[in-house]
Amino acid sequence: MAMTALARMAARAPVPVFVATGQGWLASCRNLAASVDVAVVTNIREAAILIVAGEPRDEDRDALRRLHDQMPHPRATAWWGARPFAEAGSAIEVSATDDPGPLLRSAFAALLARVRESEPDWLPDDPPNPWQGEGDHGQGGKGMMGGTPYGRPMAMTADDLRDGLALDSFTFTIGPFYPSLPPGLALELTLQGDVIQSARVVRPPLDPGEDAAGACRSMTVGRMLRLLELDALARRCEAVPVEDRDAVNGLKRWIGASCAMRAIPKGLGRLAGDDARARFTRMVAALGDAEASSIAGPGGRLVDLLPGLEWNEALLVINSFSHRDLVALAPREMEQEEDSEGSAEQREGHGI
Amino acid sequence: MALLGQLASPSSWPTSWPQRAPFLGGGDQTVHAWQRYHVRYYSMTLLFIAFEMEMMFMYPWAVVFVAEGMKAMVEMGMFLAILSVGIVYGWREGIFRWQ
Numbered sequence: 001m002a003m004t005a006l007a008r009m010a011a012r013a014p015v016p017v018f019v020a021t022g023q024g025w026l027a028s029c030r031n032l033a034a035s036v037d038v039a040v041v042t043n044i045r046e047a048a049i050l051i052v053a054g055e056p057r058d059e060d061r062d063a064l065r066r067l068h069d070q071m072p073h074p075r076a077t078a079w080w081g082a083r084p085f086a087e088a089g090s091a092i093e094v095s096a097t098d099d100p101g102p103l104l105r106s107a108f109a110a111l112l113a114r115v116r117e118s119e120p121d122w123l124p125d126d127p128p129n130p131w132q133g134e135g136d137h138g139q140g141g142k143g144m145m146g147g148t149p150y151g152r153p154m155a156m157t158a159d160d161l162r163d164g165l166a167l168d169s170f171t172f173t174i175g176p177f178y179p180s181l182p183p184g185l186a187l188e189l190t191l192q193g194d195v196i197q198s199a200r201v202v203r204p205p206l207d208p209g210e211d212a213a214g215a216c217r218s219m220t221v222g223r224m225l226r227l228l229e230l231d232a233l234a235r236r237c238e239a240v241p242v243e244d245r246d247a248v249n250g251l252k253r254w255i256g257a258s259c260a261m262r263a264i265p266k267g268l269g270r271l272a273g274d275d276a277r278a279r280f281t282r283m284v285a286a287l288g289d290a291e292a293s294s295i296a297g298p299g300g301r302l303v304d305l306l307p308g309l310e311w312n313e314a315l316l317v318i319n320s321f322s323h324r325d326l327v328a329l330a331p332r333e334m335e336q337e338e339d340s341e342g343s344a345e346q347r348e349g350h351g352i
Numbered sequence: 353m354a355l356l357g358q359l360a361s362p363s364s365w366p367t368s369w370p371q372r373a374p375f376l377g378g379g380d381q382t383v384h385a386w387q388r389y390h391v392r393y394y395s396m397t398l399l400f401i402a403f404e405m406e407m408m409f410m411y412p413w414a415v416v417f418v419a420e421g422m423k424a425m426v427e428m429g430m431f432l433a434i435l436s437v438g439i440v441y442g443w444r445e446g447i448f449r450w451q
Contacts, residue, residue: 020378044375063378069370118365125368168387178377186379193389264440 004113015037017072018047020053020054020064021183022082026208026323028096029053029183030215033222034123034239037101040180044070048108049092050077059203060176061085065122074111074118077106087122093179160192161308169197176203180223180315182323185330189306196314199306201330206347208323214289215241216323223257223321225255227312228254228263237287239316248288255284269317270311276320283294283322302329395447402438405430 017038021029032051033040041047044067056064065085069079079089081096092107094100110116129152155168175186184206190198208216218237225234233254238249264277306314321329374381409431417424442448
């Protein structure tokens with residue numbers, strides 16, 4: 001009984017959703033962030049409903065499956081203008097023109113009341129890397145090096161950029177649905193401790209198109225503010241109606257008063273004479289402008305700016321560029337290790 | 353608290369293998385997370401210990417200094433000389449440079 005009362009109270013709260021953005025849906029996702037029905041969360045572990053907004057790119061489908069399975073129970077997936085996967089089961093389908101808010105609310109209440117079943121995993125419940133080590137404890141190899149404990153290779157040594165000290169380097173892929181990165185961008189990073197040693201673009205950011213320029217700008221500024229621990233301002237930035245000049249000007253004043261620009265180290269991520277602070281300042285000044293900012297020809301590669309930076313610095317540099325600039329700065333790189341992701345064959349191993 | 357949480361949970365869903373993966377926005381890690389990295393603040397901690405030990409000795413020393421006189425002064429001199437070697441070493445290693 002007590003749980004029923006708690007569930008009823010929880011159902012009145014905004015629905016915690018995680019948004020996986022597809023091509024051409026950047027502006028719609030920005031509108032969703034402004035909705036009072038939902039609370040867009042930045043970690044899938046806090047979400048109850050995963051919203052797939054627009055068709056995901058073919059190469060993002062496996063990432064979406066991994067993301068879904070990391071969501072805690074009870075959970076559901078809403079397909080907003082997208083076709084559900086075959087394994088999605090009883091999916092919540094929302095047409096592209098509809099407001100998903102009311103449907104999400106009712107689905108959330110049904111989940112909490114146990115009227116709606118929580119979705120099972122889409123990937124097989126097998127160890128992603130079956131035990132393959134040698135020896136009694138799977139330690140394998142020689143000494144601390146080599147072997148594949150849990151079937152995953154051990155980190156191998158590489159020279160540190162700072163002083164050439166050879167210690168273990170850690171390689172991972174982040175994105176394309178990582179909330180601190182522009183939607184669609186997936187990077188393969190190699191770290192030594194907290195410093196990036198090398199970076200590679202696995203998938204470029206989604207192309208915002210001409211129509212979504214204003215929405216993308218406010219989303220980028222919002223991400224930047226969140227990185228600077230100014231969550232309230234970030235939420236306000238993501239929700240402010242871009243056509244309301246007074247509201248936008250008020251927001252700009254608040255951002256200026258928060259000294260957010262000064263929190264970005266001077267000289268960080270310098271490209272074509274501008275550093276991250278200057279780019280962010282310019283982006284804030286352009287808030288509310290509907291037209292796309294032209295690419296001023298920074299002429300470089302994002303991956304060349306990242307080595308040597310700490311993780312938080314790298315995120316500041318990435319988000320200091322407008323979405324359109326990033327599309328130009330982070331093209332897909334040729335040496336793709338991405339094989340045919342999305343294939344059933346790949347899903348069997350689900351490489352977690 | 354863990355027990356209360358367990359009691360409050362009306363039913364539990366088994367934690368599956370895909371759920372245990374770290375959240376990387378759909379990304380994946382290539383190598384094992386068990387790895388060695390350089391604790392770069394170690395030299396700063398050594399400096400901290402050098403100064404801390406100095407103070408630990410100086411407080412009791414100050415109490416007996418008047419009674420002991422020159423003997424206590426010489427002992428403190430020796431102690432500071434030994435500690436200074438550590439500080440000079442740290443200086444040479446560049447720990448006073450703020451990076």
